[in-house]
Amino acid sequence: MEKIITDTHILYGENLEVISGYSIWIKNDMIYKIVPKKKIPENIPCISGQGAYLIPGLVDLHVHLMWDGSLNPVETHEKESHDQMVMRAGYNSQKYLSNGITTIRDVGSIDDIALETARGIKRGICEGPNLIACGKTLTMTGGHDPFWARFLDGPLEALKATREQIYKGASVIKVSATGGVYGRMEGESVQNSELNYEELKVICDTAHQFGLKVASHAIGREGILNSIKAGVDTIEHGHFLDEELINMMEDKNIAWIPTLYTYKQNAYAKGIPEYAQLKAKGIVEIHSEVFKKYFSRNILIGCGTDAGAPLVKHPSIIDELLQMYKIYPNSKEVLKTATVNAGKILSLPIGKIEEGYKADMILIKENPLNNLHALYGIDTVYHRGKQINR
Numbered sequence: 001m002e003k004i005i006t007d008t009h010i011l012y013g014e015n016l017e018v019i020s021g022y023s024i025w026i027k028n029d030m031i032y033k034i035v036p037k038k039k040i041p042e043n044i045p046c047i048s049g050q051g052a053y054l055i056p057g058l059v060d061l062h063v064h065l066m067w068d069g070s071l072n073p074v075e076t077h078e079k080e081s082h083d084q085m086v087m088r089a090g091y092n093s094q095k096y097l098s099n100g101i102t103t104i105r106d107v108g109s110i111d112d113i114a115l116e117t118a119r120g121i122k123r124g125i126c127e128g129p130n131l132i133a134c135g136k137t138l139t140m141t142g143g144h145d146p147f148w149a150r151f152l153d154g155p156l157e158a159l160k161a162t163r164e165q166i167y168k169g170a171s172v173i174k175v176s177a178t179g180g181v182y183g184r185m186e187g188e189s190v191q192n193s194e195l196n197y198e199e200l201k202v203i204c205d206t207a208h209q210f211g212l213k214v215a216s217h218a219i220g221r222e223g224i225l226n227s228i229k230a231g232v233d234t235i236e237h238g239h240f241l242d243e244e245l246i247n248m249m250e251d252k253n254i255a256w257i258p259t260l261y262t263y264k265q266n267a268y269a270k271g272i273p274e275y276a277q278l279k280a281k282g283i284v285e286i287h288s289e290v291f292k293k294y295f296s297r298n299i300l301i302g303c304g305t306d307a308g309a310p311l312v313k314h315p316s317i318i319d320e321l322l323q324m325y326k327i328y329p330n331s332k333e334v335l336k337t338a339t340v341n342a343g344k345i346l347s348l349p350i351g352k353i354e355e356g357y358k359a360d361m362i363l364i365k366e367n368p369l370n371n372l373h374a375l376y377g378i379d380t381v382y383h384r385g386k387q388i389n390r
Contacts, residue, residue, distance in 0.1 A: 001026070001027070001028055001029075001385060001386075002025070002026065002027050002028075002032075002044050002045070003025075003026050003044065003045050003046070003047055003385070004023050004024065004025050004026070004035075004040055004041075004044050004045070004046045004047070005023060005024045005026070005046075005047050005048075005049055005054065005361075005363075005382075006023040006037060006040065006046050006047070006048055006049065007023075007048045007049045007050055007051055008020075008023075008024075008049030008051070008052055008053065008054040008363065009051070009052070009053045009054065009367065010022055010024065010034070010053075010054045010353055011053065011054065011055045011056065011353060011368075011369070012034070012353050012354065013352055013353070013354050014340060014352065014354075015332075016055075016332055016335060016336065016339070016340065016369065018053075018367065018369070021036060021037050022034050022035065022036055022037065023035050023036075023037055023040055023046075024054065024353065024359075024361070025040075025041075025044065026359045026382075026385040027385075028385065029358060029359055029384035029385045029386075030349075030356065030357070030358060030359055030385070031353065031354065031355055031356065031357050031358070031359050032355065033355060034353075034354070034355060047387075049363050049380075052363040052364060052365055052379050052380075053363070053364050053365070053366065053367050053368070053374075054353060054361055054362070054363055055335075055339070055353070055361065055362050055364060055368060056339040056340070056343075056350070056351050056352055056353055056357075056360065056361060056362075057100060057101070057102030057103065057129075057339075057350065057351075057358075057360030057361055057362055057381070057382075057383065058100050058101045058102065058103075058303075058317055058338045058339065058362070058375075059101070059102070059103040059104070059105075059302070059303065059338050059339065059342035059343065059346070059350065059351060060096070060101050060103075060104045060105070060303060060304060060305050060307065060315060060317050060320075060338070061104075061105045061234070061257050061302045061303060061304040061342055061345065061346075062105060062107055062215075062236055062257050062259055062304025062305060062306050062307075063096075063104050063105065063106050063107070063304075063305060063306070063307040063308060063314070063315075064106060064107070064108050064109065064306070064307065064308035064309065065088070065089040065092045065093060065104075065106050065109060065113070065114050065117060065308065065314070066085045066086075066088055066089045066092075066109050066110060066113050066114070066308070067307075067308025067309060068088065068308065069307065069308050069309070069310070069311065069312050069313040069314060069316075070310070070311075071271045071272060071273070071310055071311065072273055072310065073308060073309065073310060074147065074182075074183060077110065077147065082110075082111060082113075085110060085111075085113055086113055086116065086117070089109065089113050089114060089117045090117055090120060090125075090126045090128070092308070092314040093117055093121060093126060093127070093128030093129065093131065094126060094127050094128060095314050095315060096128065096129045096314065096315050097127055097128055097129045097381065097383055097388055098381065098388060098389075098390045099315050099317075099378065099381075100362040100364075100375070100378050100381050101129055101315050101317055102129045102130060102350070102358075102360035102361075102362075102381070102383050103129050103130040103131075103132070103342070103346070103348070103350055103360065104129050104130070104131055104132070105131075105132040105133070105172060105215075105304070105346070106118075106131060106132070106133040106134065107134050107137070107172070107174040107215055107217075107236065108134065108136075108137045108145055108148045108174055109133065109134075109135060109136070109148055110136075110147055110148045111136075111148075112135035112136055112168055113135075114131070114133035114134070114135060115133050115135040115168055115169050115170060117131060117133070118131040118132075118133045118169075118171070119169070127388070129383065130348075130350070130358075130360075132171045132172050132346065133170065133171060133172070134165065134170050134171075134172045134173055134174040134215070135165055135168055135169075135170050136148055136149060136150040136165065137149050137150070137174040137175065137176055137217070138150055138152060138158070138161050138162065138165070138173065138174065138175045138176070138195070138203060139151060139152070139175070139176040139194065139195070140152065140153060140176070140194045140195050140199075141153050142187065143176050143179070143188070143194040143195070144176035144178065144179050144180040144183060144184075144188055144194060144217060145176060145180065145183045145184075145217075146183075146184065147183070149176070150164065150165065152195075152199065153199075154198075154199065155198050155199055155201075155202045157199075158195075158198075158199040158200075158202040158203050158206075159202050159203075159206055161203075162202070162203045162206040162207055163206065166206075166207070166210050166212065170212065171212065172212060172213050172214070172215055173203060173207040173212055173213070173214045173215070174214075174215045174216075174217070175195055175200060175203055175214060175215070175216050175217065175227075175232070176194055176195060176216075176217045177193065177194060177195050177200060177216045177217060177218040177223035177224070177226055177227045177232075178190060178191070178192055178193055178194055178217065178218050178219045178220045178222075178223030178224075179191070179192040179194060179219070179220070180217065180219065181219075181263065181266055181276050181279045181280045181283070182266060182272075182273070182276040182280075182309060182310055185273070185275045186275070189220075189279075190219040190220055190239070190279060190282075190283060191219075191220035191221075191222075191240075192220065192223075193220060193222040193223045193226060194223065195223075195226070196226065197226040197229055197230055200216070200226055200227060200229075200230035200232070201229075201230040201231070203230070204230045204231040204232055205231070208231070213233035213234065213346075213347075214231070214232045214233050214234075215232070215233065215234045215236055215257070216232040216234065216235055216236060217236045217237060218232075218235050218236065218237060218238060219237050219238070219239045219240065219283070220239075220240055221240040221242070221245070224238060224240060224241060224245055225245060225248075228245060228248045228249060228252060228254060229248075231252070232254060233254060233255065233345075234254065234255045234256070234257050234302070234345060235249070235254060235255070235256050235257070236257045236259065236304065237257075237258065237259055237263075237287075238256050238257075238258060238290070239263075239283045239286055239287045239290060240283075240286065240290070241256070241290050241294060242290075246294050246297055246299065249299050250297065250298045250299055253299075253300075254299065255299060255300040255301065255302055255341075255345045256294075256299055256300070256301050256302070257301075257302045257303075257304035257345075258287070258291050258301065258304070258324075259304045259305065259306045259320070260287060260288065260291060260320065260323045260324060260327070261305060261306075261312060261316060261319045261320045261323045262305065262306035262309045262310075262312045263280050263283065263284045263287055264284060264323060265309075265310060265311040265312055266279075266280035266284075266309075266310060267280035267281045267284040268281075268284075269310070269311045271311075272310050272311065273310070276310065288327050291324070291327050291328065292327045292328055295324075295327075295328045295333070296328075296333075300341045300344055300345050301337050301341060302337055302338075302341050302342045302345045303317060303320055303321060303324070303337040303338035303341075303342060304320070305317055305319070305320045317338060318372070318373075318375050318376060320338075321334055321335065321337070321338060321372055321375070322372055322373075324337065325372055331368065331369050331370070331371070331372055332369050334372065335368055335369065335372065339351040339352070340352055343357075358384060359382055359383075359384060359385035360382065360383055360384065361381075361382045362378055362380070362381055362382070363378070363379040363380040363381075363382075364377050364378055364379060365377040365379060378390070
């Protein structure tokens with residue numbers, strides 16, 4: 001399969017530099033060449049972008065496909081059968097692709113549903129984005145998000161649990177290093193350290209041995225510190241980051257997925273379960289201040305939404321990017337969290353329009369570097385070089 005997309009303004013390469021007068025030559029599922037318009041081969045089919053902006057496909061690094069984004073998703077899944085949850089995950093996957101999110105990372109699903117969804121997408125049973133999934137999360141007995149947890153206690157169980165998820169086909173390992181805001185009415189605090197250092201170290205060493213990255217749900221300081229020392233690859237949430245922890249993350253090349261929008265929803269939206277709202281209100285402003293203070297540090301920051309959580313619909317990536325922009329008003333650097341940075345965090349050839357990268361791209365009507373709201377104006381989505389029917 002070969003095609004050339006012409007007549008566009010391209011957000012090119014590492015710096016999302018706007019270039020015009022060039023065309024994208026797609027071969028199979030890759031960007032084969034970027035050629036001047038005057039040098040387009042005559043024997044390759046051409047598609048006009050009609051002056052639109054061609055940007056990399058977006059990446060959401062933190063979703064839960066089988067949650068419904070209602071006021072209380074736990075209550076929903078308690079009423080649903082396993083088969084209904086599978087159907088929901090497949091349906092939500094299709095939403096991402098049609099809205100220009102060409103890669104997602106699912107970091108927690110009941111009964112490893114997201115692992116089966118990823119297999120279904122690869123086999124062509126349903127359409128969906130590139131799906132990187134952990135299946136069950138690794139959690140202490142009674143820890144955060146018990147409904148989709150593989151409970152473990154002690155280093156030996158940590159080893160076995162990690163190997164289990166690898167055997168099942170996980171493409172990332174997710175751990176709960178601290179308590180959380182939503183999920184359980186009682187029995188956990190955001191400051192609680194849950195999995196300890198020894199358990200986290202075994203998990204990280206085992207995952208890395210098999211070439212997998214580890215994502216750590218970590219809100220409180222002690223849990224963040226344990227995660228960093230153990231060698232996780234991403235800190236998810238990270239409300240209580242400070243100068244010492246950021247320095248350690250810089251030294252160890254650990255990325256940060258802040259997920260700002262979900263905590264704003266938990267804190268201020270009407271109808272959120274009261275226990276979650278109280279906890280969220282206690283930390284949401286701290287979160288914003290930490291993000292503002294450390295956004296420009298030498299760590300990769302990636303865009304993750306926690307989509308599926310209370311009042312965080314599938315997809316919510318533009319909501320997350322706009323929330324970032326309110327705190328740190330730099331459109332290019334914010335957009336890079338869902339493109340260039342995300343590709344680096346995943347160590348995959350995605351997130352850039354550049355030779356040798358996957359042909360995951362979006363045509364939009366206006367330049368998003370001038371206004372991120374332009375991301376709502378999607379004209380065409382290309383996934384692995386194929387035009388997606390929206």
